[in-house]
Every structure is written in structure tokens, then in C-alpha cells.
Amino acid sequence: MDAIPSYLDRAHLGPWEVFLEQVDRVAPHLGDLGYWIETLKHPKRILIVDIPVKMDDGSIRHFEGYRVHHNTSRGPGKGGVRYHQDVTLSEVMALAGWMTIKNAVIGLPFGGAKGGVRVDPRTLTRGELERLTRRYTSEIGVLIGPDKDIPAPDVNTNEQIMAWMMDTYSINQGRTVMGVVTGKPVSLGGSLGRREATGRGVFIVGRSAACKLGLDLAGARVAIQGYGNVGATAARCFAATGAKIVALQDVTGSIHAGDGIDLDALQRWLDGGGALGRFPGATAIANEDFWTVEADILVPAALEGQIDRHNARDIKARLVLEGANGPTTPEADDILTSRGVTLVPDVLTNAGGVTVSYFEWVQDFSSFFWTEQEINERLERILSEAFESVWKAAQEHRVTLRTAAYLLACRRVLEARQLRGIYP
Ligand SMILES: NC(=O)C1=CN([C@@H]2O[C@H](COP(=O)(O)OP(=O)(O)OC[C@H]3O[C@@H](n4cnc5c(N)ncnc54)[C@H](OP(=O)(O)O)[C@@H]3O)[C@@H](O)[C@H]2O)C=CC1
């Protein structure tokens, strides 16, 4: 495979290899545009930075950070920043590639980018976290900017971290540059609705998919892995339509309640410092049993590679909604397809976040801010239309929803590539 770059350890290709395989699966459907397909297998630029941080005890620790521009044919790079102890270059490359596809599926005028720092933020004090964030922002400052690459939140990053990033970039520029990141606090040029947008989008897309399958959401049983920004919001949206959240999982464990978990009681438990895995209002189950619970809808909303060949055969749900990026391996994709399970891919299901990030970027440029109702109406319309296009393409080409989404996206990206040409 000449698409494997020399800087990746061939033995540990990880998520980037998954992305390459997903691209390979769409290639036969691209016609003449297939001529340009290699462009998607080669990230445009990669920056690896050293982040020295003075710790509260006076010592200095070094962290490794990344920012990857996968493709900018359709506009500036766009994608979140992840803080996690297991972040790798392969993972950030794949996440950037998925952003290219996601932005194109939705029709946003962005390319794909992503960043990450290999750190467990729970081990840092607030001061250490701020210093890490500011140094990382300064180090990647050559790549980011409102018309170059606009970071946003992802796993373990939030509005406060975006505020520090915006402030650091602005200080280095000598002027306030609101539009350099999205997912900021509303009081600092953030958009209403951005915090909930990804989980809300999972619900909007899930509702459309359920409708196609004749699955009534009232009373539907939903299992969700990950109870962070995406998983918790999606759970609330599903519960609000009468669906039952029958199982949840986070790093502290898995819980089950056949009649539905009381989300308000769970929130009070979490606010009081309780761990989800020990919530007294549900039954604790083994993590591996989470995947086999009786459910109609399964929402992986944590990390990559969670649905694999080991658990895909036992999944009971008819509908899998990928709230996380890359939660399903290609092998598991095939197993689910052969079992008649409908899977709505990450690049569509979790695109609500970047869609409202786009709204935030537009609002920052114009310094004119929309109401939450305007934002949610536009989000609903854009995601529903994108879902219909992907569904239609899947029927027409007799491919999975993932390949259909890649088909629409790759056509847009490669057409832009073709029109722009190669310089020189
Ligand atoms: N935030 C956003 O706007 C977007 C996020 N996404 C994707 O959604 C996913 C979740 O992101 P987000 O909700 O923002 O992240 P958060 O950091 O808010 O939440 C992550 C959740 O996943 C749980 N988790 C982490 N590792 C595991 C594991 N090994 N097993 C079970 N649960 C685990 C965490 O548990 P604990 O809290 O106990 O650590 C937490 O509940 C990621 O794949 C992300 O890339 C996609 C689009 C946009």
C-alpha cells in the first residue's frame, strides 16, 4: 500500500488504516473522479509539536501534540481537538480524514482537520491544563486561523479550553480573533446550541433513520456507550420523545434498566460525584454485556474501534447510530450489514456539532448572532436533507449508508480537487 506514509509505524496503522479502507470501498463507484482518489489517502500536512508544561510542583513535563490538515480542497481545515492519554498520530490523521468526508457530506465549505494532545487531562490541575492548552495553541499557531483551520471541542475538551485557545491565538496576533475556534462560551462569540448540537444531531438523524425502518421512537429501547457531551445529550433527546434509555456505559462501567434509566436521577448522582457505573437506580452489568443488551437502537458515543468482529455478531439492535468518530471497524461493518442491521455512519450522524460550528464561524464573521430557535431549525433542515441524500444514494447504488455518504462526499472533494488542479 503506497498510501502508508513513512512516518507511521507499519505494525500499528490503527484508525488511519480504517479510513484508507473506507476510501477504498468507495473508489469503484467514483467513475472518472477516481483518478484523483489518492489525494484522500495522503494528508496535506501534519504538525507534531512538543508541549513543555511547568507543573504545579515545579517540575517540567513534555507532552506530544498534533494538528493534521487532511484536505483543504473545499475550504479551510475544520475539526476538533482531543485530549486523551491514548492519542496517536494515526488516530488524529483518521479523525482529520473523517472531517473531510463529514464536511463534504453536509455541504459545509470546509476541509478536514483535527488535533490532539497525548495527555490524560484528569491528572492535571486547572492551572496545568491552561498552560498546556496555551502552549499547544501557540505551537500550532502557524497552521490555525479563521481562514486557515478552525479547531473546536472533541473528547475531553470544552468551552473553557476553546476560550483559552482563542485568547492565546489573539494575544499572539495582537488583536481579538473570535473566529479562530468554535465551541467557545456564548459570552465570547460562541453560538447558542453548539454545546448540544452533536447529540441533538444524533437524534435528528436517528429519527429520520427510524422512520425509514418503521421503528417508532416512543417506547424504543436505546443503549448508549459514552455519557459525555454527545452521549448524554443524545440520551436526553431520545428520552424526550418517549424512548427508553435501557443501557449506558462510560469508563466507570456499564448499567442496565429494562424499563429505562431515570436520566434526572442519574444526573443528580453524577453531580454529587457518583460514578455512572455505580448508579444505584440501575443494574451494573459487565462491559462486554453492554453490547448484547436487548435494544432497538445502539449509539456508540465514546471512542474508535468499539464495535469489532468480536461483538458485532451479538448486537441485538436494528439500528446503529455512530455518535462517536470511527466506532466500527470495517470487518464489523460487514458483519452488521450481513445481519441486516442498519448503520448510519459517523460522518453523517455526528455532523450536528460541526454544522453549528459553521454557524458560529459565520456569526463571528458578521458579528450578528442568531437565536437558538434559528440555529436549531437550520440544523434540523441541513441534517435532514443530508440524511435523505445519503439514503437515496444508498438505494440507487445498492451500497451501505457509509459508502453512500463517502460517495457523495468524495465526489464533492475530488471535483474541487480536479477544478483547482495540481500546482505547479
Ligand atoms: N463533542 C463534539 O462536538 C463531537 C464529538 N464527536 C465524537 O463523539 C465521541 C464522544 O465525544 P464527546 O462526547 O465530545 O467526548 P466527552 O469527553 O464529552 O465524552 C466521552 C465519553 O466517552 C466515555 N468513554 C471514554 N472512553 C471510554 C471507553 N473506553 N469505554 C466507554 N466509555 C468511554 C467517557 O467516559 P468518562 O466520562 O467516564 O471518561 C465519556 O462519557 C468522540 O468519538 C468524538 O470524536 C463527534 C462530533 C462532534
Ligand SMILES: O=C(O)CCC(=O)C(=O)O
Ligand atoms: O465542531 C467542529 O468544528 C468539529 C467537531 C469535530 O471534531 C467532529 O465532528 O468530529
